[in-house]
Amino acid sequence: MRSANNLPPLHLLAGIGTLLGVSTLVTPFAFETYGDNAFIALTIAAGLLTIVATRLVERAPPDRALWLIFGLGIALRVYALLFDPLLSSDIYRYVWDGKVQAAGINPYRYMPADEALAFLRDGMIFPHINRADTAVTIYPPVAQFFFLIVTRFGESVTVMRFALLGCEAITVTMIMLLLRRMNRPVTRVVAYLWHPLPLWEIANSGHVDALMVALMLLGLWIALTGHALRGAVLIAFSMLVKPYVAPVLAGIWRPWNLKMPLVVIATVALCYLPYLSVGWGVLGFLTKGYLTEEGISAGNDLWLLSLWRLVFGEHQGDVVAYVVLAALVLVFKGLSVARSSDRTVASRLADINMLLLITLLLLSPNYPWYFLIVAPFAALCGSAPTWVVSIGALLLSEQLDWDFYIPRMVTKSILFGGLLLALALTALRTHMQRIAQEGLSR
Numbered sequence: 322m323r324s325a326n327n328l329p330p331l332h333l334l335a336g337i338g339t340l341l342g343v344s345t346l347v348t349p350f351a352f353e354t355y356g357d358n359a360f361i362a363l364t365i366a367a368g369l370l371t372i373v374a375t376r377l378v379e380r381a382p383p384d385r386a387l388w389l390i391f392g393l394g395i396a397l398r399v400y401a402l403l404f405d406p407l408l409s410s411d412i413y414r415y416v417w418d419g420k421v422q423a424a425g426i427n428p429y430r431y432m433p434a435d436e437a438l439a440f441l442r443d444g445m446i447f448p449h450i451n452r453a454d455t456a457v458t459i460y461p462p463v464a465q466f467f468f469l470i471v472t473r474f475g476e477s478v479t480v481m482r483f484a485l486l487g488c489e490a491i492t493v494t495m496i497m498l499l500l501r502r503m504n505r506p507v508t509r510v511v512a513y514l515w516h517p518l519p520l521w522e523i524a525n526s527g528h529v530d531a532l533m534v535a536l537m538l539l540g541l542w543i544a545l546t547g548h549a550l551r552g553a554v555l556i557a558f559s560m561l562v563k564p565y566v567a568p569v570l571a572g573i574w575r576p577w578n579l580k581m582p583l584v585v586i587a588t589v590a591l592c593y594l595p596y597l598s599v600g601w602g603v604l605g606f607l608t609k610g611y612l613t614e615e616g617i618s619a620g621n622d623l624w625l626l627s628l629w630r631l632v633f634g635e636h637q638g639d640v641v642a643y644v645v646l647a648a649l650v651l652v653f654k655g656l657s658v659a660r661s662s663d664r665t666v667a668s669r670l671a672d673i674n675m676l677l678l679i680t681l682l683l684l685s686p687n688y689p690w691y692f693l694i695v696a697p698f699a700a701l702c703g704s705a706p707t708w709v710v711s712i713g714a715l716l717l718s719e720q721l722d723w724d725f726y727i728p729r730m731v732t733k734s735i736l737f738g739g740l741l742l743a744l745a746l747t748a749l750r751t752h753m754q755r756i757a758q759e760g761l762s763r
Contacts, residue, residue, distance in 0.1 A: 330380035331389070337374045338393045341367055341515055345397050348521075349404045358727075360407070361718050367517040368712035374515055375703065378508040386508045394514030398489075401524035402482060408718055409690070412478050412527035413449040418458050418465060419472030420446070428458045428465055429599045446476070456606035462592040463536075463561035464529050482527040488535040489523055495538035496700050502545070503667045503701075512700035518689060518711050519696050528690040533562035537569055538697060541673070544573035545666050553581045557588040566694060568680050571655035572673035615687055624685035624733045647683040654679055674698040678706055678744075682737055687729065689714040706743040713739050 344367045351359040378386055406412055418428045420441050431437050433447065434454035447453070460468070471484040493514065497507045513519065523531045536559035544552025552573055559566045574581050596603045612618045620626045620640040630639070658672040677695050686692070692714035698707045713736040719727055 330377050331382060331385055334374055334377045334381050334386060335389060337370050337377065338389060338515070341370045341374070342393060342397065344370070345400060345517075345520070349407060352407055357408070357718055361715055364517040364521060364715045364718070365712055367515075368708075368715065371512060371515045371517070371699075372708055372712075375509060375512040375699070378511050379506050381508065383506065383508050386511075390508065390511045390514055394511075397515075397520055398486060398524040401520055402479070404525060406478070406526045407521070409522075409526040409528065409688075410449050410451045411529075412481055413446050414451065414458065415460075415464075415468045415481055415527070415529060416446050416472055416476055416478060417441075417450055418460065419468035419470075420476055422465065422469040423472060427596055427599055428460075428468075429596055429602045429605050430457070432457055446478075452606070456611075457602065459606040459611055460529065461561040461564065462596060462603075463558045464532065464563075465596070466592075467529065467532055467562070478527065482524065485523055485527050485529070485531040488531040489519065491535040492531070492538055492697060495535070495542050496697050498542055499538070499545075499666065499670065499701055503670075509700045509703070512703065513697055516696055516699060516711065518714060519693060522690040522693055526690065528693065529562055530690050530693040533559050533566055534693055534697060536562065537566050537694070541569070541573070541670070545669055549573050549575075550580060550584050553584055554588050557585045558592070560585075561589065561592050563691075563694075565680060565684060565691070568651060568655055568676045569673055571658045571676060572669050574659045576656065576659050622685065622687055622729065622733075623683075624730075624737050625683065627730060628734075650683065651676075651680060670698070670701050671704070674702045674704065674707060678710060678740065681710060682740060685733055685737060687717060689717045704743075705747055706740055709739045709743045710736070 344363050348360060348363045348367075351363055378390070414433075417433055421428045421431075421438065424441060426438070432452075432454055433450045441447075458465070467484075468481075471481055474480055474484075493510060496510050496513055500507045500509055519531075522528050536555050540552040540555030540559060542552070543555060553570060556566065556569055556573070559569075570581070570585065593603055615622060617623065618640065620630075620635075620643060623640075623643060626639065626643045629643075654676055658676060661668065661672060674695065677698070681692060681695070684691075692711055695707050696711050698704070699711055716727075716732040716736055717729075719729070719732060
């Protein structure tokens with residue numbers, strides 16, 4: 322009888338895939354029966370299995386491994402599509418915004434519950450829209466273009482989810498192209514395709530972040546293969562899906578090159594132009610409640626600031642001071658990345674990955690889908706901090722109306738405390754390796 326260590330890597334990978342498949346099969350039923358803590362436990366376990374698979378896959382025959390990786394990745398997504406969105410109703414707003422635009426109405430003008438839009442109401446989409454009577458849309462122009470185009474094929478959640486899976490196909494293609502560019506095994510794409518975060522937040526919940534990630538990676542591919550300005554345009558499009566992708570631009574910018582900032586500004590202005598009939602209303606709910614609702618204006622959900630307040634208490638102006646300091650940190654890190662003399666693709670992606678991790682740490686989002694932006698880097702870079710954040714983000718799936726509620730401060734402390742620990746250990750390991758190399762060279 323052969324031990325596990327003597328089994329072929331492909332067989333071990335298939336075993337991991339089987340465990341992952343079984344875990345995924347029971348997740349929706351566990352969620353419905355036992356609540357979101359069961360969902361969190363199962364998805365985090367799936368994330369840990371994905372780490373094991375990523376370590377195994379480089380020793381498996383590439384062609385056969387890719388069949389297994391893609392076969393299971395597609396099967397899991399088809400399965401997730403069978404269930405209504407489990408943890409978020411955002412996708413209903415996407416379909417609604419597309420319907421509103423198709424009717425010739427600016428989506429930033431009216432709340433969904435406004436009587437001016439009564440003729441668009443139906444029994445499938447409208448009843449599920451969140452903040453229907455309190456908020457106009459928050460989504461930027463490129464997201465709105467996407468909603469309009471997709472709903473011309475069908476005004477349903479299913480059609481929208483298929484479109485977002487199409488975005489994922491672009492993401493997976495870009496991951497594989499970038500892996501080839503870095504001379505790394507393309508089978509590392511398993512880190513994305515089997516990862517539970519994109520599985521549940523895109524195939525099931527259908528978050529528009531899938532479009533953001535696809536545009537970001539497409540822009541990076543174009544920029545890192547010698548067409549920086551074209552790449553910057555696509556990354557600007559990505560910013561106009563979700564703005565927190567903006568730091569990525571530092572990874573393709575050369576300091577004092579003014580063309581790129583001007584191109585980005587022009588792209589943003591042109592995209593907003595069709596919606597300017599509502600003036601500043603184009604900023605949607607962002608300036609009319611989102612920052613307050615998410616605890617950002619008061620600083621309650623900014624994790625690092627919350628820790629500071631636990632020790633030193635709350636002081637007037639501490640939110641402004643935090644925002645200024647956070648902006649300075651990002652600017653300093655961004656300039657450091659832009660000025661780096663190492664322009665290899667691997668180095669650029671590692672720097673961009675680190676910038677995004679710092680951005681997430683400083684913003685400390687409340688929802689797991691915000692962390693989809695680093696999911697591709699689990700395959701591209703595979704750093705411990707990226708794994709910690711992308712899997713730890715699943716802790717934020719906690720819902721108030723389900724079972725035992727774990728306070729958000731606790732889940733964020735586990736998530737971001739784990740990130741800080743992983744960053745420290747990675748820095749220590751790098752330092753020790755540098756010392757060892759210097760010792761060998763003497």
